[in-house]
Amino acid sequence: MADDKDVLRDVWFGRIPACFTLNQxxxxxxxxxxxxxxxxxVSYLTLVTDKVKKHFLRVMRAExxxxxxxxxxxxxxxxxxxxxxxxxxxxxxxxxPWSITVHFKNFPGQDLLHCMSSSVVEAHFMSxxxxxxxxxxxxxxxxxxxxxxxxxxxxxLQNDKFEQFWAMNRKLMEYPTEEAGFRYIPFxxxxxxxxxxxxxxxxxxxQGTEKRYQVVIHGIEPLMETPLQWLSEHLSxxxxxxxxxxVPAPSD
Amino acid sequence: xxxxxxxxxxxxxxxxxxxxxxxxQRHGFEEIVHQYNRLLEKSDLQAVLxxxxxxxxxxxxxxxxxxxxxxxxxALQQEMADxxxxxxxxxxxxxxxxxxxxxxVIELNNLIQQKDKEIQSNEAKMQEYQQQMANLEGDCRDxxxxxxxLERANQTLxxxxxxxxxxxxxxxxxxxxxxxDNQELVSRWMAxxxxxxxxxxxxxxxxxxxxxxxxxxxxxxAAKEPLPVDPDDDIEVxxxxxxxxxxxxxxxxxxxxxxxxKSSQMPPGGLLDSISNIFGRRGANSLSASxxxxxxxxxxxxxxxxxxxxxxxxxxHDGEVNAxxxxxxxxxxxxxxxxxRVKLWEVASGRCEPKGALTGSNAGITSIEFDSAGSxxxxxxxxxxxxxxxxxxxxxxxxxxxxxxxxxxxxxLLDNARIVSGSYDRTLKLWxxxxxxxxxTVFTGSSCNDIVCTEQCVMSGHFDKKVRFWDIRxxxxxxxxxxxxxxxxLDLNHDRTELLTCSRDDLLKIVDLRTNAVRQTLSxxxxxxxxxxxxxxFSPDGNFVAGGSADGxxxxxxxxxxxxxxxxxxxxx
Numbered sequence: 030m031a032d033d034k035d036v037l038r039d040v041w042f043g044r045i046p047a048c049f050t051l052n053q054x055x056x057x058x059x060x061x062x063x064x065x066x067x068x069x070x071v072s073y074l075t076l077v078t079d080k081v082k083k084h085f086l087r088v089m090r091a092e093x094x095x096x097x098x099x100x101x102x103x104x105x106x107x108x109x110x111x112x113x114x115x116x117x118x119x120x121x122x123x124x125x126p127w128s129i130t131v132h133f134k135n136f137p138g139q140d141l142l143h144c145m146s147s148s149v150v151e152a153h154f155m156s157x158x159x160x161x162x163x164x165x166x167x168x169x170x171x172x173x174x175x176x177x178x179x180x181x182x183x184x185x186l187q188n189d190k191f192e193q194f195w196a197m198n199r200k201l202m203e204y205p206t207e208e209a210g211f212r213y214i215p216f217x218x219x220x221x222x223x224x225x226x227x228x229x230x231x232x233x234x235x236q237g238t239e240k241r242y243q244v245v246i247h248g249i250e251p252l253m254e255t256p257l258q259w260l261s262e263h264l265s266x267x268x269x270x271x272x273x274x275x276v277p278a279p280s281d
Numbered sequence: 282x283x284x285x286x287x288x289x290x291x292x293x294x295x296x297x298x299x300x301x302x303x304x305x306q307r308h309g310f311e312e313i314v315h316q317y318n319r320l321l322e323k324s325d326l327q328a329v330l331x332x333x334x335x336x337x338x339x340x341x342x343x344x345x346x347x348x349x350x351x352x353x354x355x356a357l358q359q360e361m362a363d364x365x366x367x368x369x370x371x372x373x374x375x376x377x378x379x380x381x382x383x384x385x386v387i388e389l390n391n392l393i394q395q396k397d398k399e400i401q402s403n404e405a406k407m408q409e410y411q412q413q414m415a416n417l418e419g420d421c422r423d424x425x426x427x428x429x430x431l432e433r434a435n436q437t438l439x440x441x442x443x444x445x446x447x448x449x450x451x452x453x454x455x456x457x458x459x460x461x462d463n464q465e466l467v468s469r470w471m472a473x474x475x476x477x478x479x480x481x482x483x484x485x486x487x488x489x490x491x492x493x494x495x496x497x498x499x500x501x502x503a504a505k506e507p508l509p510v511d512p513d514d515d516i517e518v519x520x521x522x523x524x525x526x527x528x529x530x531x532x533x534x535x536x537x538x539x540x541x542x543k544s545s546q547m548p549p550g551g552l553l554d555s556i557s558n559i560f561g562r563r564g565a566n567s568l569s570a571s572x573x574x575x576x577x578x579x580x581x582x583x584x585x586x587x588x589x590x591x592x593x594x595x596x597x598h599d600g601e602v603n604a605x606x607x608x609x610x611x612x613x614x615x616x617x618x619x620x621x622r623v624k625l626w627e628v629a630s631g632r633c634e635p636k637g638a639l640t641g642s643n644a645g646i647t648s649i650e651f652d653s654a655g656s657x658x659x660x661x662x663x664x665x666x667x668x669x670x671x672x673x674x675x676x677x678x679x680x681x682x683x684x685x686x687x688x689x690x691x692x693x694l695l696d697n698a699r700i701v702s703g704s705y706d707r708t709l710k711l712w713x714x715x716x717x718x719x720x721x722t723v724f725t726g727s728s729c730n731d732i733v734c735t736e737q738c739v740m741s742g743h744f745d746k747k748v749r750f751w752d753i754r755x756x757x758x759x760x761x762x763x764x765x766x767x768x769x770x771l772d773l774n775h776d777r778t779e780l781l782t783c784s785r786d787d788l789l790k791i792v793d794l795r796t797n798a799v800r801q802t803l804s805x806x807x808x809x810x811x812x813x814x815x816x817x818x819f820s821p822d823g824n825f826v827a828g829g830s831a832d833g834x835x836x837x838x839x840x841x842x843x844x845x846x847x848x849x850x851x852x853x854x
Contacts, residue, residue, distance in 0.1 A: 032292060032293075032296060035296065036292075036295060036296060039296075039299040039303065040299070043299075043302070043303065043307070044303075046307070046310030046314060062321060062324075064318075064321070065317045066314060066318075067311060125305070125309070125310065126314075249299055249301075250298065251291060251294065251298070252290065252291040252294050252295075254291055255292075
């Protein structure tokens with residue numbers, strides 16, 4: 030249906046305006062202006078911040094440069110989460126643009142994973158996909174795909190090519206007609222207090238009383254009766270997982 | 282699946298939410314971020330440029346100080362001008378290079394476009410070729426199929442041919458065997474036939490020998506007889522006896538037999554046909570009145586007597602009697618009639634005993650003749666053929682066919698090896714007895730009623746009132762003699778010097794052959810020549826002539842006087 034295709038496109042091309050500011054502690058030769066960037070919701074931080082790095086390296090000396098890492102209001106941002114998830118989790122109620130602080134020193138080894146090159150991100154992305162397919166199709170589909178198909182998935186994500194990605198990804202979204210859907214729905218639930226769980230949790234949220242928590246996927250709150258199968262097919266991230274953030278309801 | 286009504290709530294909700302989100306988070310900031318980044322770039326560039334200019338200025342300033350000692354303002358200015366010129370040159374060079382590079386870029390773009398086009402056309406050609414190949418493969422497959430079909434058909438034909446070959450050889454074998462059987466059977470049949478022929482021959486020989494023995498015995502008996510019975514006389518004409526007395530029998534002259542033949546079926550008018558043959562002029566063998574020498578074969582006729590009564594009257598045939606003839610020895614009388622048979626009668630002691638019958642004719646007999654030896658009998662018949670029988674065994678020897686009309690008269694030529702026959706089809710045919718073929722056919726122009734033969738000449742009497750004389754060796758008519766009526770009968774006298782003709786004008790004419798003129802004409806009251814086959818005849822000595830009349834009477838003329846000598850009308854029909 031055309032609606033579904035529109036939903037897929039809107040999900041893919043979702044953007045978050047971010048402002049990268051260099052940490053004051055970093056030693057610079059000149060003053061570094063903040064760098065504004067529209068971040069894609071479905072990608073990963075270390076993939077899309079090359080320009081940020083280049084921008085800030087201009088004002089820094091070479092010997093001071095370590096691995097770049099980001100933090101928001103004191104929380105180091107895990108690069109292996111999709112950007113949209115990070116935003117919904119941490120800054121969904123803040124004003125836009127999203128102010129991210131860039132660090133080059135003092136990499137917090139216990140909070141963040143090192144990411145030396147884009148191949149690390151690729152490995153993480155592919156393992157997510159395989160894990161999701163194991164839940165959905167007992168890994169049959171992803172094992173039937175060839176190496177070049179896996180590569181096409183990764184290249185689609187890396188170069189922001191919707192058609193290229195979805196040419197392959199739709200195979201992962203198919204299910205045999207005699208079953209109503211996937212065997213299991215792969216999803217991750219993130220909560221503000223830090224833990225995230227991927228066990229099936231049935232959230233009971235009472236409709237009538239005041240809501241304390243909000244279920245956010247891709248920055249929107251779907252209705253409770255939305256079928257999970259449909260959500261998994263259309264609102265999954267490129268790594269085929271449904272990332273659900275449970276955040277406190279905004280109190281205006 | 283959720284119900285459509287249910288789908289209509291959460292899905293549009295999601296779509297709305299996504300649109301809202303985008304409006305908030307993206308559209309507002311997109312343009313700003315973009316412009317900000319551009320400005321950032323520009324400022325960076327400016328910074329770089331300004332740095333460079335500062336560096337230049339610094340150099341210039343240093344250059345200034347270096348030459349400050351000289352304090353040559355114009356030198357400094359000169360230097361500055363030089364620098365400016367150098368910079369401008371560099372600038373122009375760079376511009377030129379940029380133009381060239383742009384040109385190369387354009388050319389390369391064109392090249393690329395050309396190559397693209399070529400690639401496209403090549404691909405199109407490749408597709409075409411592939412199409413052709415597919416077509417050719419299809420054709421090839423079809424041809425292969427045709428070939429296989431043809432091979433199969435060929436094989437079937439070969440098999441059929443082999444089978445036919447086998448059948449053929451089997452049939453050939455059978456044919457060979459049957460031909461052999463046939464040969465064998467034919468040879469056996471021939472052998473049997475030969476045997477049978479031999480047997481028949483032996484029988485016939487025995488028969489003939491028996492008959493000869495009988496004949497000899499009789500002759501011997503007759504020779505012992507004192508009285509001259511001479512039963513073989515054809516004509517006994519007593520010149521002095523007028524024959525009025527009816528008792529000729531006591532004279533013992535068994536006379537001219539006039540056996541008359543009664544015919545049961547009456548032709549209209551009661552014609553007497555060949556009554557004249559009673560006087561059957563086999564004069565050569567007639568016995569003389571002198572009884573002493575009663576040998577059957579004797580020389581010329583010596584004595585004749587005019588017949589006065591009928592000696593024996595009997596029924597001879599079932600139908601009309603057409604021909605009567607005595608054999609040369611005067612022992613046998615042959616009669617032929619419409620019943621298609623020639624009957625042979627033994628003439629003995631005044632009576633005729635039937636001896637036998639010759640069959641073989643398919644229609645009525647018109648004329649009979651014995652050959653000079655008395656062994657063959659020639660009969661002409663209405664079935665367009667003449668036949669010859671041998672008298673010993675009464676077997677049919679030859680049949681001479683070839684006429685296209687009924688044969689009215691047939692005669693042996695004097696050498697007995699040839700026969701001349703005259704026919705209703707207006708031809709005379711000359712036959713050779715040895716080869717049994719017709720040697721000559723003479724077209725006479727008119728139906729031939731009677732024929733007589735001499736050594737050189739054949740005389741034929743015709744329907745057109747002419748008597749024609751034919752030379753045997755030539756083929757044409759030598760002479761013609763015209764009469765007043767249709768010629769019905771011819772007869773020669775013993776010397777063959779005179780010809781007697783009878784014609785329908787009721788006249789008998791005697792023609793002298795040496796002068797070819799009519800010597801004498803005989804007629805009589807009441808003598809009417811009634812039919813085309815009325816016969817007249819000479820007596821054996823040539824002095825008397827007899828002829829049958831239409832009323833059944835027999836007229837006898839004396840040649841010397843030319844008058845009717847006697848009329849016999851008894852028992853004649």
